Amino acid sequence: MTVVVLLGAPGAGKGxxxxxxxxxxxxxxVSTGDLFRAAVxxxxxxxxxxxxxxxxxxxxxxxxxxxxxxxxxxxPDAAGGVILDGFPRNRAQAEALASALAEGGSxxxxxxxIDVPTDELVRRLSGRWVCGxxxxxxxxxxxxxxxxxxxxxxxxxxxxxxxxxPETIRARLDxxxxxxxxxxxxxxxxxxxxxxxxxxxIDQVTTALLTAVAEGAASGAHEAR
Numbered sequence: 001m002t003v004v005v006l007l008g009a010p011g012a013g014k015g016x017x018x019x020x021x022x023x024x025x026x027x028x029x030v031s032t033g034d035l036f037r038a039a040v041x042x043x044x045x046x047x048x049x050x051x052x053x054x055x056x057x058x059x060x061x062x063x064x065x066x067x068x069x070x071x072x073x074x075x076p077d078a079a080g081g082v083i084l085d086g087f088p089r090n091r092a093q094a095e096a097l098a099s100a101l102a103e104g105g106s107x108x109x110x111x112x113x114i115d116v117p118t119d120e121l122v123r124r125l126s127g128r129w130v131c132g133x134x135x136x137x138x139x140x141x142x143x144x145x146x147x148x149x150x151x152x153x154x155x156x157x158x159x160x161x162x163x164x165x166p167e168t169i170r171a172r173l174d175x176x177x178x179x180x181x182x183x184x185x186x187x188x189x190x191x192x193x194x195x196x197x198x199x200x201x202i203d204q205v206t207t208a209l210l211t212a213v214a215e216g217a218a219s220g221a222h223e224a225r
Contacts, residue, residue: 001073001106002027002081004213005088005187008114009173009180011121012198013205017114018085020206025213028077032086035068036060046071062093066100073106081109090179094186111187112212113180114198114205121173126166129158 004021008014015031022029036054039047046068050060065087072078088094101107116124127140129149133156138145146152162168187193194215196208 001079002110002213003101003106003108004081004083005094005108005111005192006083006085006114006209007111007180007183007187008198009116009118009121009177011124012114012116013202014085014114016202017205017209018083020202021083021209021213024206024210025081025083027081027083028072030069030072030078030082030084032065032069032084035065035072039068062096065093066096069097070100070104073104088183091182091186094183098190108187108192110194110213110215111183111192112209113184113193113195114209115195116198118170118173118177120199122166122169125169125173126160126164128164129160131156132159 002025006014006018006021008017018029018031036047036050040051040054041047046064050064050068053060053064069084069087073082088097098108124139124141127142129138129140129145130136131138131151131154133151133154136151136153137143138151138158145158149158150156151158184193194212196205196212198205200208
């Protein structure tokens, strides 16, 4: 089983790359957000427990999150491994995940950070504009309108929400990046971390990630001998 922790700030392309890796490696992309929603939807015992915290606007405790992850690892499609997205979010969670996996005879094989400079993250995230009439979404980088400032579908002016303005995004990133650096530091200390340049074209980022995963698998096989 190959367990990959994919790290990256909002706007780094982590979700896109996780899906591409899952397709190339034939292992599932496991997002903790998706696990929560599925567990709540299915009204499983652990989902009902998680729902109590979510309804109060509180973070779901680490032990519940990790148990959901461990349960997911027992499903048939995860026999070859998983790509974890969205967890761990801090050092304590990383340590707890390592302990839980070790109890089951498994471990994180590789943690990979998609490294994108803060200014580029702000540029990407602040590029979102919304049609004021119907809510159609555009992005200056990935999905620009044909006519700047106008919706392709109805010609309405495009507006930028307060949450998408550069100053708002920069302030939000300052908080989120502190936790990310904590997790990166943990995996760097354990020797599991690799970083790839997230400013490259998407296909080149994917190639670099696949190389890092292969190196991690080879290292794990060597240690097992």
